[in-house]
Amino acid sequence: MRAGLVEARACRDISVLIGHCVIANLEGHNGEFAKAFAELAEAERLMHIWDVPPIYYLAMITLVKCELWLAQGRTDLAQAWLARLGQTYTGDQAAAAPEFHPQLPLHIELQQALLDSIQGAPALAEQRLDKLVEHGRESGRQMLNVMALNQKVALWLAQGRDPEARQAFAQALEAAVGGALQPFEWAVRAHPAWVREQLQQGPATPLRQTLLERLPAAVAREPLEQHHGEALSSRELAVLQLIAQGCSNQEISDQLFISLHTVKTHASHINSKLGVERRTQAVARAQELGLLG
Template identity: 30%
Template sequence: MLDHANLFIVPLDEERCWYRYHHLFGDLLRQRLRQTQAEQLKELHDKASEWYKQNGLIDQAIEHALKSKDFDQAAYLIQSQIDVLWQRGEHGKLRRWVQALPEDLLLTEPQLGIIHAYYLHTIGEYTSAEQLLQRIEWILDPHGNGDEVIPSLECKHLLEIDRLKLTGRLSLIRALIYSFDGNVKGIIKQANRALEYLPEQDLTWRNLSGFALGDAHSYLGDMAASYDARFTTLRACEAEGNIFYIILAALKLATTLREQGELYRTRDLCNDQVRLAEKNNLAEINMVGCIRTILGEVLAEFNDLERAIQHARQGVKIAEGGQNLVFLSMSYLYLMRVLFSKKDLEGAKEVFDKVLRLERDMTIPIWLSSQMATWQVKFWLLQEDLKAVSNWADKRGILVCGDQHTHESIDHLSMIDHIVYARVLFAQDRMEETIQLLRHLYKTAERSGRISRSIEIKMLQALAYQSTGQTEQAMESFEHVLNLAEPKGFIRIFVDEGQPMASLLYEALKREITPEYVQRLLAAFPVTEPEGVTSTKSQVDQSGLIEPLSEREIEVLQFIAKGLTNQEISNKLFLSMHTIKTHTRNIYSKLGAHHRAEAVAKARAFGIL
């Protein structure tokens, strides 16, 4: 009767053999118990934990053991679930359980301590993570380090095979921690040590070594080796059938592909992983959020800005719901770039300030610190605060005219610093130094296979030559970069440079250098819509023209700049094709242009668009 009246109890099965209290009634009973018989709470939690364990409901058994503060029982049960949860990527649950255990238990049960150290490093507490790993290492091998022995905590209950496996896992976690501060030698040493100790059947942990080695190659600037390590790891995860780590391996591979300038492959890989995550109910985990922001950034480079901002914002929202500093930081950086391309500088600055708050609250990875410095300098340059950027360069210790060895030894992180410093030199009109620095940087980027960086460097070099009147050198560099960028699909990297880039593109068009690609790039430049009503369009200063454009001709020209065909313009304006063609001929004649892209470029030069 209580069941049918929906009072107090809720059925758990269709046969109505199992019931639970309605959650409101359950809350009332628990409150009453705490008020009247609090001394029975521990006993009841102990009984509940044991009952759940006997019936194979281990998650509930752990929850009750933790509530009763029976930490030994909780630790025993958690260890029985570690590998299952780790393989499934259920880190939120495992993190919460391990954090609830006392520190001494994390040392006497090293497997739990190693897991806890991993979670400490994901939230930026690297020092605490390393200290915990050191203590566990002494416990696993109290005489191996020769520094400190903790005999009271020696794990004598461990079999030798388990001790070796835990040593391998500890080494792997340390390799991942070293990835945060760019300690390449440490990464390689610890990752290889992990592979030496981990048993062959411990596939998930062995595959994680591939993540660390991919990071090491990336820091060294060897993108081909980084790609090989990350691609091999992805295939190994696929062979194991572990969906969580397939997605994680794909995320790592996507960052390498993006650095190699493989925009189409990056886009396709990210789309595949989003679909895979949705199919397996993993769409809301933070690394999938990060993948969405990578996808958004690539779409922004393709100039698909509306879809880009949609994916990037959705990705950040997901990443903010997790507890992984790396995924959250990466997501913020990719969103910043999308906002920057949309000319939403205020929005980009807001995201930048969020990352600054993260930096104040915890230790951040070295690569994030470098990327943040780059964005800070970009904002200073926009504000024309050259004093601030000069102080930044002095603090970073950047050399411009050092010897050949200095430039050849530029690694990935210092390359990012040097590229942004080249922009500083450009802004200070120190063109000779700018060109010299860019020449060295291009050699390094080309040698390491960083195509995206190579394109940016060569493009800046062309702009620097142009600003000094060295047109032939500018066009030689520019032709090279256009040939490099066209098959990859780059657009916004050019457009975001503004009017100086439009002038270079116009000159390239005159010389018939990759004309179709150049016209696509020119068409991507934003049309500056004049404020006010339509009638103000004809009030643009056209004094440089032999004959000013009419209001209707400006309107047609704006549609041409947006890439519309004559038929599309005809439909928009409800005019005949003949009339549109007449307006177009008049526009060409008045601007001295021979085709659409040239007309758009000249109109922008005159300030009409």
């Protein structure tokens, strides 16, 4: 992609906007937020130098920024700018979407649903996602469908609605037969044991196999009861993975969309089940048991 960007820049092809936005999105998923925002700044700089009217690029860049802000927990910024985007591109008198992002209004709704869930309005988030799933199916926009279904999985797992989460995950796998991997990355990272269970229950497909290969090597391969007491739940394993990565309670809360109190409760249960007293001891014990790959 970098090589393509160099070539596009040489001939002043404004499709570099798409490349920089995609790279920024990928870097955001990897937690490289400084690099992600630098990509967007470079895209905006080029558009300005080339005298491209803001209507062609500004909304697209702003939406990616909103996604990054939500991932960082900066909900105030995301809320303010999503509101502006929504006023412009959604509703009865909406402006036409930019040429490079015809699905912009739908992706604004996706991010708004995520914001709703983070701000404690799961019913509103679910309502938005239901509409997006329906629209994706009826219009043949499979990627939109897969993204909305994965957000429903996250929403329902956070509420303890496991049967609905399982159904939505199966639907997302079916809709993603073309090989769309990125919408599933959050689940692989946050709920590896739960994902492994879902993938192993269904028929073998290239997508399922690829997702299985992306899971931490030792996740859920053997029950913890063989080693010490009661098994960790999938959510406790997700919290443990993030603790091992050095995440603070607030960072874990932001990534898993759960309250700080819930994070502390999970951490306490993890220590109890592993027979330790501190986070560092829990990580060391989990490594001994092969729970962290």
